[in-house]
Structures are given as C-alpha cells and as structure tokens.
Amino acid sequence: METQQYESQLERDVLAAMKNPGWRYYVALGFSLTCFAIGMISWGYQIFKGMGTAGIMHPVSWGVYITDFVFWVGIAHSGTLISAVLFLFRAKYRSRFNRTAEAMTVFAVMTAGLFPIIHLGRMWRSYWLFPYPNQMMIWVNFRSPLVWDVFAVSTYFIVSIIFFSVGMIPDLAIVRRMSTGFRKRIFSVLSLGWQGTKNQWKHYNKLYLILAALATPLVVSVHSIVSWDFAMSVVPGWHTTIFAPYFVGGAILSGTAMVITLALPLRKIFSFEKYITTDHFESIAKIMMFTSLIVSYAYIVELSLAFYSDNIYEEAVFRYRAVGDYKILYWGMLLCNSIFPATLFIRKMRRNLSYLFVVCLFVNVGMWLERFVLIVTSLAHEYNPYSWGLYYPSIVEIGITVGSFGMFFSAILLFVKSLPILSITEIKEEISK
Amino acid sequence: MDKIVCETKELFLEKLRDLVRREIPEKEISYIIPYPVHEIDEILETEPSKLSVISFGGGFVGAVFGFLLAVYTVYSWPIISGGKPMISTPAYVIIAFACTILFSALCSLAGFLFLSKLPDIRQIASPEDYDNKFVILVGQEELE
Numbered sequence: 001m002e003t004q005q006y007e008s009q010l011e012r013d014v015l016a017a018m019k020n021p022g023w024r025y026y027v028a029l030g031f032s033l034t035c036f037a038i039g040m041i042s043w044g045y046q047i048f049k050g051m052g053t054a055g056i057m058h059p060v061s062w063g064v065y066i067t068d069f070v071f072w073v074g075i076a077h078s079g080t081l082i083s084a085v086l087f088l089f090r091a092k093y094r095s096r097f098n099r100t101a102e103a104m105t106v107f108a109v110m111t112a113g114l115f116p117i118i119h120l121g122r123m124w125r126s127y128w129l130f131p132y133p134n135q136m137m138i139w140v141n142f143r144s145p146l147v148w149d150v151f152a153v154s155t156y157f158i159v160s161i162i163f164f165s166v167g168m169i170p171d172l173a174i175v176r177r178m179s180t181g182f183r184k185r186i187f188s189v190l191s192l193g194w195q196g197t198k199n200q201w202k203h204y205n206k207l208y209l210i211l212a213a214l215a216t217p218l219v220v221s222v223h224s225i226v227s228w229d230f231a232m233s234v235v236p237g238w239h240t241t242i243f244a245p246y247f248v249g250g251a252i253l254s255g256t257a258m259v260i261t262l263a264l265p266l267r268k269i270f271s272f273e274k275y276i277t278t279d280h281f282e283s284i285a286k287i288m289m290f291t292s293l294i295v296s297y298a299y300i301v302e303l304s305l306a307f308y309s310d311n312i313y314e315e316a317v318f319r320y321r322a323v324g325d326y327k328i329l330y331w332g333m334l335l336c337n338s339i340f341p342a343t344l345f346i347r348k349m350r351r352n353l354s355y356l357f358v359v360c361l362f363v364n365v366g367m368w369l370e371r372f373v374l375i376v377t378s379l380a381h382e383y384n385p386y387s388w389g390l391y392y393p394s395i396v397e398i399g400i401t402v403g404s405f406g407m408f409f410s411a412i413l414l415f416v417k418s419l420p421i422l423s424i425t426e427i428k429e430e431i432s433k
Numbered sequence: 434m435d436k437i438v439c440e441t442k443e444l445f446l447e448k449l450r451d452l453v454r455r456e457i458p459e460k461e462i463s464y465i466i467p468y469p470v471h472e473i474d475e476i477l478e479t480e481p482s483k484l485s486v487i488s489f490g491g492g493f494v495g496a497v498f499g500f501l502l503a504v505y506t507v508y509s510w511p512i513i514s515g516g517k518p519m520i521s522t523p524a525y526v527i528i529a530f531a532c533t534i535l536f537s538a539l540c541s542l543a544g545f546l547f548l549s550k551l552p553d554i555r556q557i558a559s560p561e562d563y564d565n566k567f568v569i570l571v572g573q574e575e576l577e
Contacts, residue, residue: 003441003442004440004441004565007467007565008565011565131502131506137509137510138510139506139507139509139510140506141514142502142503142506142507142521142524142525142528143514143515143517143521143524147528148524148527148528148531151499151527151528151531151532152527152531154535155531155532155534155535158535158538158539159534159535159538162538162539162542166542166545170467170468173560173562174467176560176562177560177562177564184560188556188557188558188560189552189557192546192551192552192553192557193551193552193553193554193555193556193557193560194551194553194556195465195553195556195561196465196466196467196468197463197464197465198463198464198465198479199463199548199549199550200549200551201466201469202479202482202549203482203484203544203545203548203549204469204545204549205469205482206481206482206484206485206545207484207541207542207544207545210484210485210488210537210541211538211541214488214534214537214538214541217530217534218534221530221531225527425467425468426468428467428468428565429468429469432442432468432470
C-alpha cells in the first residue's frame with residue numbers, strides 16, 4: 001500500500017510541476033528569450049554586413065564561435081553518459097537525472113550545431129557540408145576532420161533525440177491518463193497509444209538497451225572527433241595524441257557541472273527534495289571530481305609533452321599560454337577546472353549543495369575558458385613571429401554567445417513546463433524492487 | 434476473455450503463477466502493467482525480442498554504406514589530396530562508424546514501432562487506462 005501511495009504521489013508531483021507557471025517562470029523565460037533575441041539580431045547583422053563584423057581575422061581565424069561549438073557539444077556529453085552509460089552500469093541514481101540530462105543533451109547539441117553554420121559566414125550554403133549527388137559533381141572530402149565532425153554531430157543529434165523521446169513514451173502515457181480535454185488529445189498522440197502490454201514492454205526494454213549500447217560509444221567518439229578537428233592539424237599546442245581523451249574528460253566534466261546547475265534549481269522550485277536527494281547529487285559530484293582529475297592530469301601531460309619535446313614552437317605556445325597575453329584566462333581555467341573541483345574531495349563540502357552549485361558554475365566558466373585558451377593562444381602565437389597577433393571577440397560574437405545561452409535556457413524552460421521532468425516509470429520500477 | 438485486475442505487483446505475480454499452475458497456455462496470457470516487472474521472466478517463458486536482429490542488420494548496412502560512400506565519392510573524381518592513398522581506411526572508418534550507429538538506431542526505432550504495433554490508432558482515439566494497476570488478460574491472443 002505504501003508503494004502505491006508513493007507512486008501516485010510521484011505522479012501528482014511531477015504533473016504538478018507541469019502546471020500553472022508562476023510569474024518567476026515568465027520572468028526567467030522572458031529573460032532567456034531576450035538573450036536569444038540578442039543572439040539572433042547579432043547573427044542577422046553578421047549575415048547582412050558580412051564576416052568582418054566578427055573579430056576573427058588572420059592569424060586567429062577560429063575564435064569564439066568554435067569555442068562555443070566545442071563548449072556546447074561538451075555540455076551535451078554528460079547527458080548521454082548519465083542516460084546511457086550509467087544505464088548499462090545499472091547505477092541507480094541515474095533515474096533522478098536522466099530526463100533532465102537527456103533534454104540538456106538534445107538542446108545543447110541543437111545549440112552547438114548552429115555554431116559551425118554561424119562560423120561559415122555564407123550560412124545559406126551550409127548544406128554543402130553534407131554529401132549529396134549534385135550538379136557540380138563534387139563531393140565532400142571524407143579525409144577532412146571537419147567532415148567527420150558533420151557525421152559525428154548529426155548522428156549524435158539524431159540518436160539523442162531518439163533516446164530522449166523513446167525513454168519518455170511510458171511517462172507520456174501517464175500524463176495522458178492524468179490530463180483532460182485538449183491536453184489529453186495531445187498526449188494521446190505523443191504517447192503513440194502506449195498501453196504497457198506484454199508485447200510493448202518486451203520490445204521497449206530491448207530497444208532501450210540497444211539504444212543505450214549504441215549511445216555509449218558516442219559518448220567517447222563524438223568529442224574525440226571534435227578534438228581531431230584540432231589534433232589533425234600541425235598547429236603547435238593542438239597537434240598532440242592526448243587530445244581525444246582530454247576532450248572527452250573535459251566534456252563530461254562540463255556536462256555534469258551543467259546537470260547539477262540545472263537540477264539543483266529545479267529541485268528547489270518544484271520541491272523534489274524527496275526524489276532527488278543529497279546522495280544523488282553526491283554521486284554526480286563524484287563523477288565531476290573524477291573527470292576534473294582527468295582534465296588536470298591532461299593539463300600536466302600537455303605541458304610535459306611540450307617541454308620534453310625539445311620543439312621550440314611547442315614550448316613557445318605553452319609558455320605563451322601561461323605568461324602571455326591570455327595568461328589571466330589560462331590561470332582562471334586552472335582555478336575553475338582543477339582547484340575548485342578538488343575541494344569537493346572533502347565530503348562535507350561536496351554535500352553542501354549551495355557550495356556544490358557555486359563550484360559547478362565555476363566549472364562551467366572554466367570549461368568555456370579552456371576551449372578559448374586552447375583555440376586562440378595556439379593560433380595567435382603560431383610558427384612565424386611576423387604573423388603573431390591578438391584576438392578579441394567583437395560585440396557581434398559576444399551577442400551570439402549570449403544568444404546561445406538564451407536559446408539553451410529557453411528550451412530548458414519550455415521543456416520543464418511541457419514534459420515530465422522526472423522519469424516516473426523508472427523511479428516506480430526502482431521503488432518496487 | 435477474462436480480465437484480472439490486481440492492485441499490487443505481488444498480487445499480480447501471484448495470480449500469474451496461479452494461471453501457469455492451472456496449465457493455461459502461456460500464449461493466452463497477456464498483461465498490461467505500469468512499469469517493467471522482471472520477475473515475470475521467471476514465471477512465463479517469453480520469447481526474446483527480435484529487435485536485436487533488426488538493429489544488427491541496420492548497423493551492418495550502415496557500416497558498409499558509410500565506407501562505400503567514401504570510396505565511391507573519392508573515385509568519382511580521383512584526385513590525390515594531401516598525399517594520402519585513394520582509399521584512406523582510417524579516415525573512412527570514422528564515417529563508417531558514424532553511419533553504423535545512425536542506421537542501427539534508426540532501424541531499431543522503426544523495428545520497435547513495427548513489432549510493438551505503435552502508433553496504435555485505436556488507443557490514440559480512445560485511450561484505455563488502468564491507473565497504476567496490473568491487469569492480466571486471459572484468452573486474448575490479439576494483444577500478442
């Protein structure tokens with residue numbers, strides 16, 4: 001009887017989160033949409049006036065746009081880690097975060113996907129990135145890491161959407177059951193007429209397992225491929241073999257930080273303390289600590305490789321990072337990604353959720369800085385001193401970056417009020433055991 | 434057709450065991466449950482889902498397609514770039530890998546919808562819900 005009460009309470013609580021947004025919600029949504037509008041206006045201005053409005057120019061031709069791209073793809077990663085990898089490992093705490101994490105993945109990949117197109121300049125030709133038989137009789141160059149990226153990111157996007165929507169089908173049927181009128185009609189269609197019959201569950205369980213198994217290699221592969229955009233070139237500071245694991249570690253670090261950044265306020269707003277406990281947050285914080293160690297280790301290895309290489313260009317770039325024009329960003333990155341997360345080794349601090357939230361915000365900032373430092377310093381200080389130069393993002397680039405955050409958070413806010421944010425069925429299954 | 438509605442999982446499992454004990458053919462036993470119950474596998478011998486075959490098929494086709502796409506396009510205008518061989522296997526394997534996952538995921542989704550007969554138009558038009566109850570249906574093979 002107790003389980004039944006818990007189940008119906010859970011359903012009511014999750015459904016309650018989807019109802020009647022208060023004024024705070026509208027203020028938050030309004031703010032996010034304004035940021036998004038700023039981004040769109042900036043992009044429109046760039047399209048209208050040309051790429052000269054962006055700060056990227058010789059020698060730094062990859063700037064904030066590529067930084068944003070790598071940042072958002074990285075954010076997407078831990079969504080798949082939590083939903084797929086932890087599913088395969090049967091980690092129980094996953095069920096409290098997976099819906100938020102999957103939504104985060106989908107929206108982050110959507111945001112990320114815009115940046116290569118923004119960076120292209122003539123974005124109306126972006127479809128040239130895909131191989132298709134055409135009148136010009138030319139194909140894309142499959143040896144180029146940028147084409148690998150197109151394949152990796154679009155596959156990732158499609159698989160994430162499938163995973164997100166399939167995982168929600170039984171929950172959508174619950175929403176259907178508990179709503180009336182027009183809303184019931186909508187959720188009847190969205191839940192595809194799910195009933196939970198023997199046959200449906202049999203294939204559903206199998207599908208979920210298969211999708212988890214398919215998404216798991218993507219966690220590793222997508223950011224590895226993104227890292228090869230850099231590592232395949234001969235630019236000092238980029239051309240190293242550790243880039244793939246270094247990027248994957250970084251991606252999961254930033255992603256788990258973002259999951260906590262999103263889940264903590266949601267828990268507070270919807271009073272989900274009963275369902276998402278401090279223990280659950282602690283488990284995610286441990287993943288964050290672990291990946292922070294990987295990233296810190298990568299920083300050390302990167303430096304050591306440069307200084308043992310006896311290659312003056314490699315050495316120069318790393319010296320430039322630490323003491324050159326962008327040194328504040330470099331040390332800020334170390335502080336945010338290595339020092340702050342290290343404090344979480346103290347159990348009391350990791351269980352102090354306000355402190356954890358602050359650390360996560362720092363990690364988010366730190367991971368953005370990491371990509372910026374990595375991309376810009378190498379290009380600004382390449383081989384030939386004659387072509388050294390500095391890069392500062394222009395107002396258009398800053399506007400578009402603000403817009404990307406606006407887009408992401410607007411999507412998250414709309415998701416929160418339109419779909420169940422906890423995986424009701426999975427929590428029920430877990431409780432019944 | 435008999436319909437047995439159980440309030441709890443335990444009761445549902447008990448009734449299910451009872452039906453098996455009464456030697457009712459397993460094909461005639463169906464159920465509607467709110468969440469997966471793994472204990473059922475110990476009571477009923479459910480045939481494993483054929484979905485894995487479809488996923489594997491999709492993945493295989495994807496791998497072959499991805500690799501051949503790269504090979505075909507490079508030979509459609511053979512020009513050496515970057516001093517690399519025409520068939521640059523390591524590069525093409527990445528394309529093949531991405532296509533494997535993509536095709537496999539899409540085929541799995543399509544296979545799932547086909548095998549579990551979704552979307553179910555009848556249920557969309559007038560959904561039949563049993564709350565959080567466990568329902569056993571006896572003698573109805575249609576649901577299979």
